[in-house]
Amino acid sequence: MVRTFFLKNLCISIVWCVALECVLGCCGGITTATAEEIKTDPVVQDSKKNEPASVAKQSSSVKSPTSTASTSESSFEKLIKDTKRIEGLLPLYRKEDKLYIEVPNRLLEKEFFVSISIAQGIGDRSLLGGMSWGDGDDWVWAFRKRADKLQVVRKNVRFFAKSGSPEANAVANAFTDSILFSVPILAKTPAGGVLFDPEKIFFTDLPKISKQLSGFSFAKDRTNWASTKGFEDNVELRVAATYSSTGKSVLETVPDSRAATLTVHYSISLLPQNNYRPRLTDARVGYFVTALKNFSEHTGEERFVRYINRWHLEKADPKAEISPPKKPIVFWIERTVPYKYRQAIRDGISAWNDAYRKAGFDSAIEVRQQPDKTDWDPEDINFNTFRWITSGRGFAMGPSRVNPRTGQILDADIIFDADFVKHWRNEFETFTPGNIELLTGGHVNQHANTKGYGHVASCGCGQCGVYSGHAFQTALGMTALAATTSPVISEKEREKLIQQGLKLVAMHEVGHTLGLRHNFKGSSIASLKQINSAKTRDRRPATTSVMDYVPVNIVPKGEFQGPYYPSQLGAYDFWAIDYGYRPIGGNSPESEKAALRKIASRSGESVLAFATDEDTMPGDPDPLSNRYDLGDDPIAFAQQRSKVVQELIPQLIERFTADDAGYERVRQAFGVLLSA
Numbered sequence: 308m309v310r311t312f313f314l315k316n317l318c319i320s321i322v323w324c325v326a327l328e329c330v331l332g333c334c335g336g337i338t339t340a341t342a343e344e345i346k347t348d349p350v351v352q353d354s355k356k357n358e359p360a361s362v363a364k365q366s367s368s369v370k371s372p373t374s375t376a377s378t379s380e381s382s383f384e385k386l387i388k389d390t391k392r393i394e395g396l397l398p399l400y401r402k403e404d405k406l407y408i409e410v411p412n413r414l415l416e417k418e419f420f421v422s423i424s425i426a427q428g429i430g431d432r433s434l435l436g437g438m439s440w441g442d443g444d445d446w447v448w449a450f451r452k453r454a455d456k457l458q459v460v461r462k463n464v465r466f467f468a469k470s471g472s473p474e475a476n477a478v479a480n481a482f483t484d485s486i487l488f489s490v491p492i493l494a495k496t497p498a499g500g501v502l503f504d505p506e507k508i509f510f511t512d513l514p515k516i517s518k519q520l521s522g523f524s525f526a527k528d529r530t531n532w533a534s535t536k537g538f539e540d541n542v543e544l545r546v547a548a549t550y551s552s553t554g555k556s557v558l559e560t561v562p563d564s565r566a567a568t569l570t571v572h573y574s575i576s577l578l579p580q581n582n583y584r585p586r587l588t589d590a591r592v593g594y595f596v597t598a599l600k601n602f603s604e605h606t607g608e609e610r611f612v613r614y615i616n617r618w619h620l621e622k623a624d625p626k627a628e629i630s631p632p633k634k635p636i637v638f639w640i641e642r643t644v645p646y647k648y649r650q651a652i653r654d655g656i657s658a659w660n661d662a663y664r665k666a667g668f669d670s671a672i673e674v675r676q677q678p679d680k681t682d683w684d685p686e687d688i689n690f691n692t693f694r695w696i697t698s699g700r701g702f703a704m705g706p707s708r709v710n711p712r713t714g715q716i717l718d719a720d721i722i723f724d725a726d727f728v729k730h731w732r733n734e735f736e737t738f739t740p741g742n743i744e745l746l747t748g749g750h751v752n753q754h755a756n757t758k759g760y761g762h763v764a765s766c767g768c769g770q771c772g773v774y775s776g777h778a779f780q781t782a783l784g785m786t787a788l789a790a791t792t793s794p795v796i797s798e799k800e801r802e803k804l805i806q807q808g809l810k811l812v813a814m815h816e817v818g819h820t821l822g823l824r825h826n827f828k829g830s831s832i833a834s835l836k837q838i839n840s841a842k843t844r845d846r847r848p849a850t851t852s853v854m855d856y857v858p859v860n861i862v863p864k865g866e867f868q869g870p871y872y873p874s875q876l877g878a879y880d881f882w883a884i885d886y887g888y889r890p891i892g893g894n895s896p897e898s899e900k901a902a903l904r905k906i907a908s909r910s911g912e913s914v915l916a917f918a919t920d921e922d923t924m925p926g927d928p929d930p931l932s933n934r935y936d937l938g939d940d941p942i943a944f945a946q947q948r949s950k951v952v953q954e955l956i957p958q959l960i961e962r963f964t965a966d967d968a969g970y971e972r973v974r975q976a977f978g979v980l981l982s983a
């Protein structure tokens with residue numbers, strides 16, 4: 308009956324994710340730019356825009372100018388004849404289904420940031436519309452000219468040494484870039500750039516989707532451009548990509564398994580060149596990390612340099628104690644979010660402003676509502692979005708895109724599955740051997756449970772809040788309310804429970820996109836009595852961190868019912884934001900060390916306790932670091948849950964049957980209680 312002892316197994320997909328981070332972070336490491344490279348380039352400014360400016364800047368498509376300089380048509384003019392030129396970072400030439408891309412001379416060898424998303428999915432595996440893609444390891448590309456070919460080079464960004472030093476030569480000898488493509492240069496442009504056919508690059512299995520679709524392969528003859536947009540700072544390309552099979556591999560969500568078409572979105576921008584200063588990590592505060600291997604480091608125990616992932620926030624007025632940022636972090640609530648949930652989500656996002664204010668920033672986060680008519684794509688790197696999807700999976704995720712050289716977060720697109728708020732869960736209804744194992748805490752094959760959540764491999768970095776456990780908590784709360792209160796009260800209370808839960812999950816997922824990792828110690832500080840104290844004066848919040856997985860708080864009959872879910876950030880969250888974002892004087896990451904150590908040294912305070920995914924694996928010894936546990940005494944929580952369940956079970960048949968209904972609800976409710 309007691310859920311705590313096998314909860315750890317339920318979150319294997321997350322653990323898996325963390326293991327991946329380990330692969331990227333501990334073993335490989337990711338490099339940072341040398342000081343020379345960080346210099347601001349007058350042409351290349353920070354491409355991150357938090358405003359829909361790029362929409363305003365979207366260039367109108369104009370007919371290509373015909374040359375007056377030469378009498379005979381050059382190959383360039385021939386190729387672009389009758390095409391529409393779409394202005395932007397990389398000018399595009401489009402005629403019906405044909406597209407050419409120009410790389411201006413000044414952008415050859417420059418570093419581009421390429422982020423991939425699934426814009427329209429197939430509703431299966433992790434191929435869901437809205438999913439950020441790319442192994443948690445976003446791509447840095449450069450276009451390189453070699454004789455009559457244009458190479459697309461994926462840069463090796465993981466190793467570095469001080470530029471100009473002997474070690475830099477050694478690094479250059481030891482590590483290599485990956486040349487992904489070498490395509491013919493079709494023409495030189497009058498301005499000295501080059502023109503190429505992007506089909507050779509993008510009409511391939513570039514995102515390695517076939518890895519997730521065994522039996523399927525990329526079908527170029529059934530692939531086309533879905534949309535091609537140009538902006539001053541970025542280019543947005545969408546490919547309607549078809550994968551085909553002989554029909555032997557079955558995909559239940561597509562009408563015919565011989566072909567599945569999904570839309571892959573590529574957002575291409577320049578790697579930002581700005582005055583962003585990376586911040587060093589401290590193991591006492593839970594941030595996602597960008598790890599670099601510095602071969603100029605000879606004295607330390609190891610060569611890794613670890614930076615936290617965070618946004619580039621600068622005070623508009625550096626002298627003011629509290630100042631608005633020069634550029635706030637803007638989140639757009641996507642137009643797909645149902646009206647009745649928008650407020651809770653808005654509140655959950657802006658809750659973080661309290662923590663930023665303590666760290667010196669006023670209104671660091673701005674929440675905007677996406678109007679029903681807009682022509683920007685949520686996958687555009689310039690827009691942070693909160694998206695509502697219908698994959699039937701009941702989960703939420705807060706991935707972000709990070710400059711692999713500095714840890715600067717560039718983009719975040721949170722997805723929220725509609726089933727998340729569904730009251731009735733079917734997964735506990737059928738008692739298959741697998742489910743019985745789950746219910747009884749028996750043997751659980753770690754891999755079996757990752758079914759359907761393979762996407763953790765694609766978003767990576769441990770930042771995926773595959774938060775399906777929350778849907779179960781909602782179901783438990785709903786069952787309890789339906790069984791114990793009158794139908795009228797119950798309806799009102801159920802809505803309250805959903806709204807409180809939504810706000811919490813919004814806070815949690817946004818926390819990930821600000822750089823924060825899980826803290827499973829959060830809900831272990833206050834006692835159940837304090838959480839449910841009738842006197843507000845004595846009541847304590849259920850968690851010190853919204854980065855925990857907090858279960859629904861339901862009390863047995865006759866006891867005072869505290870909030871179902873915490874509604875504010877906790878002390879740990881404030882502290883973590885302070886560590887990551889408080890502006891600190893100095894001129895290098897190392898110069899911040901003393902000030903950072905001072906902040907981190909508070910970690911001994913009980914409300915700042917921190918333990919994350921790798922501390923919360925099956926068999927880990929700390930009984931207070933758990934997913935979906937509540938209170939400072941795990942035994943007391945188990946007893947409380949048992950009591951609640953025992954009170955509810957006898958009422959199930961009475962409450963969950965109606966004249967015109969069958970027994971499904973009873974069965975579902977029973978399953979939910981059995982696994983509580």
Ligand SMILES: [Zn+2]
Pocket residue numbers: 685686687688689690691692718719720
């Ligand atoms: Zn975005």
Ligand SMILES: [Zn+2]
Pocket residue numbers: 770771772773774815819825
């Ligand atoms: Zn999470």
